[in-house]
Amino acid sequence: MNVERIRQRSDIVRLIRRWFDERGFLEMHTPRLVGLPGQEPHLDPFWSVVHEADGASRPVAFVTSPEYAMKRLLAEGMDRIYDLGPCFRDGEPWDGTHDPEFLLLEWYRRDAGLEDLMRDTEEMVRWVATESGYTSLVPMLGPFRRMTVSEAWNAYVGIDLDPLLDDREAMADTCRANGQTVTDADTWDDLFFKIFLTGIEPRLGEEPTFLYRYPVSMAALARPCADDPRFAERVEFYARGLELANGFAELSDPVEQRKRFEEERALRQKLGKKTWPLDERFLGALPKMGNVAGIAFGVDRFIMWLTGATSINDILPFPARERFED
Amino acid sequence: MASPNEIKKGIVLLHNGEPWVVTEFQHINPGKGAAFVRTRIKNAKTGRTLEQTYKVSETIEIVEVDYRNAQYLNHDATGYTFMDMGTYDQYTMSDDEVGDQGKYLREGLDVTLTMFEGNPIALQFPRKMNFRIAETTPAVKGDTATGNVTKEAKTDGGFVVRVPIFINEGEEVVVNTDTGEYVERAKKE
Known part of the structure; x- marks a missing residue:
């Protein structure tokens, strides 16, 4: 264990709370144990049983994110809220960028949009970096890069995404033309990811970057864009x-x-x-929630960024590999 | 037929009818999307490399290859030479074929060669190896306050690794040869 990193982790988490x-x-402090978890x-x-x-007895699950509870709190009249606590996801790779138990920050604002989330993120990241002194890896001047998903497709793989929306066959042809495998079981989203994960995500590089305006099928809890409902906020x-982060x-x-x-349950x-x-209860609360924007932000990966750690296992006191393997 | 979950470094896939060696791979869960395995593959015949992303639920074809235990002998202008200690057969892999992994090789190291049509196309050796720190700067007071908790160190293998500042010259450390990262101080025997 790298004790110095664990101290840094503590500093960073305390500063995040202070910023908010x-x-x-x-x-x-939303519940970690729920009856009906997110069904992405x-x-x-992870499931367990409560007696x-x-x-x-009845089945209970550990939250994969606090999203449903946070939205119900907004529907009860809350404004500007955050939650910072562990969340749990099974079946993820223990590859240095995931742990089945990870620290997730979510925050929400009323009467706000993506612009506000991007500004909050930028300010919070820079403030925490400055206050903690771990500034060497965070660019401090100018806004962080902002690109729409369509712009990124154009810039990195030279593909015009808009005509491919809602056209699985055209997307399949594009995948084949770019050397990817295509199977009958691949959905439009799967094909999108094959190109995105091969040609775009790895090329975003080190620079902090906001990617926004996703195809609406890839944004189950987001509002469609006002100017083009094929995209979502x-x-x-x-x-x-x-x-x-994902907001x-x-x-x-x-x-x-x-x-x-x-649709998600069918999938x-x-x-x-x-x-x-x-x-x-969640669906019943939605009409009272109003116009809000929210974002989920991976604190472990943020700590990796600020401290220069290359593996999540370096910034967790007892990573999964260590605590579950012999 | 196999699952992309079985992809590992050094296995050989059939892609468009040709054998390709997996040189890098990474599991990705976009959360809002299915699980994928992103790979970098190298054509076993031409050496051309490709980036390829497989959905975990699709099927891939893994080519049966032979594995041969061998010992690393030396490096010269033709590349890296290995010997099968059972048969005394020697095999050579070029610098390009061995790539960045070459820096971990030292005389007498036991390796596993992936053999395709009689030729070695990939090389495997222990994921964790000990190296002695040959050269590094001592920790300076105030380092941790400014966020410098690691520093560069040169190993007896001649390559540079980032180590925590408390590591001194002459100490042995464990290096992960997959990622090139420092793991921990080597345990005293």
Whole structure:
């Protein structure tokens, strides 16, 4: 264990809290154990069983993110809230960039959009870097690079993304032309990722970069863009080649949300994964949530960035490899 | 047929009818997307490299290859030479074929050669190896305050690795040969 890194970790987490506290954000302590976890088709919660004293029992899951609880709190009238705590995801690679238990920061603002999330992220990152003294890896001048997903496709692989939206066959042809394999089971999103992960993400390089305006199919909890509903108000933040954050101008239409949840649940079924009922309390709260924007930010990867650690295992006291392997 | 989850460094895939050696791979879970394995593959015949991303649920074809245990002998203008200690057969791999891994090789090291049609096309050796620190700067007071918790160190293998500032010249450290990173101080025997 690198004890110095663990001290740095502590400094950074304390400063993150201070940044939010000093700006009037309230820290929420949302539950880690829930009955109905997020059902993103490609995330797998850990399940357990809770027993009451009389022996009655029911299944519970560890949260993959605090998102549903945070949105319900917003619907109860909260504004400017954050949550900073461990989240849990099963089935992820222990490859130096993931741990099944990781520290996730989420924050939300009312009457806000992607611009506000990008500005918050930039300011918070720079402030924490400055206060902690770990400034050498964070560019301090000018705004962080901002690109739409379409701009990134043009810039790195020379492909015009817009005509490919909603056209699986055209996307499949583009994949083949770029040397990728295509199978019948590949969805449009899968084909998008094959090109994105091969030709775009690795070329974003070290520079902190916001990628925004995602195809609407890839943004299950985001509002469609007002000027072009084929895209949605989603932003991802990359630095040192790693995805650090994922944010949305949040969808508050319960009818559309229900439709997307049902599609996601159908996809889980198709993938042979466990399914569970839709969270009706969450859906019922959405109309009261109003116009909010929120972002989930990976604190472990942020610590890696600031300290120059190349593996998540260097900044965790007891990484998965160590605690679960003999 | 195999799953991309079985992809490892040094295995050989059939891609468009040709054998390609996996030289790098990385599992990726975009969270909002399926799981993928991003690879860099090298054509076993032409040496051309490609980047290729497979969805974990698709099937790939892994080519059966032979593995041969051998010992590293030496490096010269023709490349790196290895000997099968059972048969005394010698095999040579060029600098290009061995690539960056070459820096970890030292005389007498036991390696596994991946053999394709009688020729070695890839090389495997222990993921964790000990090296002695031949040269490094001493820690300077105030380093940790400014965020410098690692420093460069030159090993007896001649390559440079980033180590924590508390590591001194003459100490043995464990290096991960997959990532090139410092792992820990070597345990005293």
